[in-house]
Amino acid sequence: MKPLYLSDPQSFLHDTGNHLEIDSRVRIIDELAVSKYHLNSLPLRDGTKEELYKIHDQSYVDWVESGYENGVRMIISSDTILSQGSYEVAKRAACSTKVVVEAFKSGVSKRAFLNLRPPGHHAEIITGQGFCIFNNIALMAKFAQESGYKNVLIIDFDVHHGNGTQDIFYEDDSVYYFSTHEAHNYPFTGTAGEIGSGRGRGYTKNMPYENFITDREFLKLFEALPKDFKPDIVLVSAGYDLMKDEEISSAQISFDALGKLIDLILKEYENLPIAFLLEGGYNLESLKRSVDITLNKLCASSFC
Numbered sequence: 280m281k282p283l284y285l286s287d288p289q290s291f292l293h294d295t296g297n298h299l300e301i302d303s304r305v306r307i308i309d310e311l312a313v314s315k316y317h318l319n320s321l322p323l324r325d326g327t328k329e330e331l332y333k334i335h336d337q338s339y340v341d342w343v344e345s346g347y348e349n350g351v352r353m354i355i356s357s358d359t360i361l362s363q364g365s366y367e368v369a370k371r372a373a374c375s376t377k378v379v380v381e382a383f384k385s386g387v388s389k390r391a392f393l394n395l396r397p398p399g400h401h402a403e404i405i406t407g408q409g410f411c412i413f414n415n416i417a418l419m420a421k422f423a424q425e426s427g428y429k430n431v432l433i434i435d436f437d438v439h440h441g442n443g444t445q446d447i448f449y450e451d452d453s454v455y456y457f458s459t460h461e462a463h464n465y466p467f468t469g470t471a472g473e474i475g476s477g478r479g480r481g482y483t484k485n486m487p488y489e490n491f492i493t494d495r496e497f498l499k500l501f502e503a504l505p506k507d508f509k510p511d512i513v514l515v516s517a518g519y520d521l522m523k524d525e526e527i528s529s530a531q532i533s534f535d536a537l538g539k540l541i542d543l544i545l546k547e548y549e550n551l552p553i554a555f556l557l558e559g560g561y562n563l564e565s566l567k568r569s570v571d572i573t574l575n576k577l578c579a580s581s582f583c
């Protein structure tokens with residue numbers, strides 16, 4: 280059985296102009312998914328702003344919705360552009376994650392790749408930032424829980440810390456957030472001491488690493504994946520900006536190591552639904568090759 284696949288042909292309407300996070304990123308992945316893997320996108324859904332309230336403050340969502348017409352052109356900084364179509368594209372990306380949850384639930388497949396933009400893991404409860412408007416993976420976790428998946432494990436291997444995802448689930452013991460990221464890189468959060476609070480204490484695990492980490496050291500970090508937390512579904516913030524040809528970080532992870540990481544995740548949680556959601560990755564050639572490796576392994580493990 281093929282992996283589930285999601286891609287938005289209208290995502291160019293989130294027009295970032297001269298920026299790292301551009302529509303070509305998802306277009307080259309889409310070409311690859313269709314031509315090499317014969318994957319077609321599931322139908323997207325526009326969703327509602329009320330669904331976004333599950334993870335973001337109502338006032339933030341409403342501000343983004345009316346932002347462009349009120350003259351807002353960026354969120355916090357020029358990193359995060361708000362163009363005329365941005366709200367609808369970002370809402371559709373976050374809300375369409377529900378389609379994959381429903382397909383998992385119906386037993387069609389246990390593997391998925393969500394080729395969506397803008398990325399989401401920097402979007403906190405009260406604001407977007409760092410190219411992210413709404414937090415796609417966090418809303419997918421909420422949808423998953425509503426459909427009966429009680430415990431959700433989020434693995435985030437983007438080179439940047441997913442401060443937004445951490446923020447949304449910091450006091451939650453039903454969503455375990457595990458992140459590996461460069462310590463001295465944006466957004467400068469995610470120290471090992473940030474472990475969650477209240478009921479969520481012990482359900483956030485940060486594995487920051489120094490610049491120029493080796494493949495071996497990087498893969499070893501994943502030995503710390505939780506042993507006591509038993510997930511019902513695994514969601515992966517797949518940020519490919521840790522690869523050797525990326526200029527946004529000093530990490531130099533090889534394609535071989537990336538393949539080993541994907542294998543490790545698929546083997547460790549073999550019997551569970553596993554979805555990979557695109558986060559970072561800005562060198563188009565490197566991004567294409569990285570997603571090729573991911574899709575190849577997802578297809579190989581989509582027997583279920």
Ligand SMILES: [Zn+2]
Pocket residue numbers: 437438439518520558559560
């Ligand atoms: Zn990143």
